[in-house]
Amino acid sequence: xxxxxxxxxxxxxxxxxxxxxxxxxxxxxxxxxxxxxxxxxxxxxxxxxxxxxxxxxxxxxxxxxxxxxxxxxxxxxxxxxxxxxxxxxxxxxxxxxxxxxxxxxxxxxxxxxxxxxxxxxxxxxxxxxxxxxxxxxxxxxxxxxxxxxxxxxxxxxxxxxxxxxxxxxxxxxxxxxxxxxxxxxxxxxxxxxxxxxxxxxxxxxxxxxxxxxxxxxxxxxxxxxxxxxxxxxxxxxxxxxxxxxxxxxxxxxxxxxxxxxxxxxxxxxxxxxxxxxxxxxxxxxxxxxxxxxxxxxxxxxxxxxxxxxxxxxxxxxxxxxxxxxxxxxxxx
Ligand code: CP
Numbered sequence: 177x178x179x180x181x182x183x184x185x186x187x188x189x190x191x192x193x194x195x196x197x198x199x200x201x202x203x204x205x206x207x208x209x210x211x212x213x214x215x216x217x218x219x220x221x222x223x224x225x226x227x228x229x230x231x232x233x234x235x236x237x238x239x240x241x242x243x244x245x246x247x248x249x250x251x252x253x254x255x256x257x258x259x260x261x262x263x264x265x266x267x268x269x270x271x272x273x274x275x276x277x278x279x280x281x282x283x284x285x286x287x288x289x290x291x292x293x294x295x296x297x298x299x300x301x302x303x304x305x306x307x308x309x310x311x312x313x314x315x316x317x318x319x320x321x322x323x324x325x326x327x328x329x330x331x332x333x334x335x336x337x338x339x340x341x342x343x344x345x346x347x348x349x350x351x352x353x354x355x356x357x358x359x360x361x362x363x364x365x366x367x368x369x370x371x372x373x374x375x376x377x378x379x380x381x382x383x384x385x386x387x388x389x390x391x392x393x394x395x396x397x398x399x400x401x402x403x404x405x406x407x408x409x410x411x412x413x414x415x416x417x418x419x420x421x422x423x424x425x426x427x428x429x430x431x432x433x434x435x436x437x438x439x440x441x442x443x444x445x446x447x448x449x450x451x452x453x454x455x456x457x458x459x460x461x462x463x464x465x466x467x468x469x470x471x472x473x474x475x476x477x478x479x480x481x482x483x484x485x486x487x488x489x490x491x492x493x494x495x496x497x498x499x500x501x502x503x504x505x506x507x508x
Contacts, residue, residue: 325358340367373397
């Protein structure tokens with residue numbers, strides 16, 4: 177089993193995963209192939225392999241999360257790592273401890289890797305330049321959400337058999353979306369055509385330089401698409417101030433079953449979650465055939481196992497020896 181988990185073809189990346197910008201098509205493919213192997217672990221009666229035995233992963237989340245945090249926790253546990261979750265509302269962050277002091281404390285406690293979610297763009301990169309452990313970006317401000325983009329790629333490839341040549345419409349609050357920024361890079365790098373469907377006020381400046389086609393009409397934007405990816409309207413980042421009203425936005429940019437007759441046959445409906453039901457998507461029962469939303473969650477565990485293994489694991493020899501993976505020293 178373990179033998180089949182090793183993907184020696186994966187080009188090296190790391191020591192951190194801060195952004196998808198530096199990931200070549202070869203690295204992206206290698207991560208997806210590794211995740212494919214790890215998918216099997218979730219179907220075994222004992223859902224564990226010993227590849228990160230003796231390692232400790234810390235989840236440090238300054239913003240709320242259901243999917244990303246629990247997915248990293250399950251992924252690390254399936255790889256036999258120890259996991260500690262720090263909720264900033266119950267930590268010394270509430271007493272004024274800085275981000276860097278918090279992470280240095282975590283490192284002193286013996287963490288080999290830390291997953292950081294932070295409202296400020298660049299916070300994980302800032303941390304990575306000051307600590308010796310592996311840093312994984314779990315979502316930073318409006319900047320990047322690398323593992324979401326990887327699991328989205330994986331879901332598309334699994335469900336449709338390919339990524340190259342597909343047309344993907346990303347719909348909604350592009351302005352505030354780290355998911356959109358990461359996905360635009362990975363999808364276009366893997367040969368997909370990307371459309372952005374949004375009101376002009378929810379598109380960032382400089383969008384004309386991105387490798388995308390822009391649509392303001394949802395009907396026209398999703399016409400013939402293989403994938404429609406709705407984004408959450410990020411009301412916590414004041415998205416409500418960029419639209420006349422939420423009801424108006426839902427009327428113009430909310431997906432519903434009649435609209436989906438315009439997409440390509442067999443097209444996927446995706447959403448990173450959490451869904452604002454009735455705003456981005458009308459009702460779950462309308463999309464049972466085409467919805468990949470829960471598959472995105474399921475596949476996210478395998479993709480995060482692949483990322484943790486490739487960043488924090490030892491080489492094939494150590495894993496095949498069945499022992500604890502030797503420490504890579506962090507600062508390679
Ligand atoms: N997609 C995503 O990041 O979801 P959570 O906020 O629940 O982690």
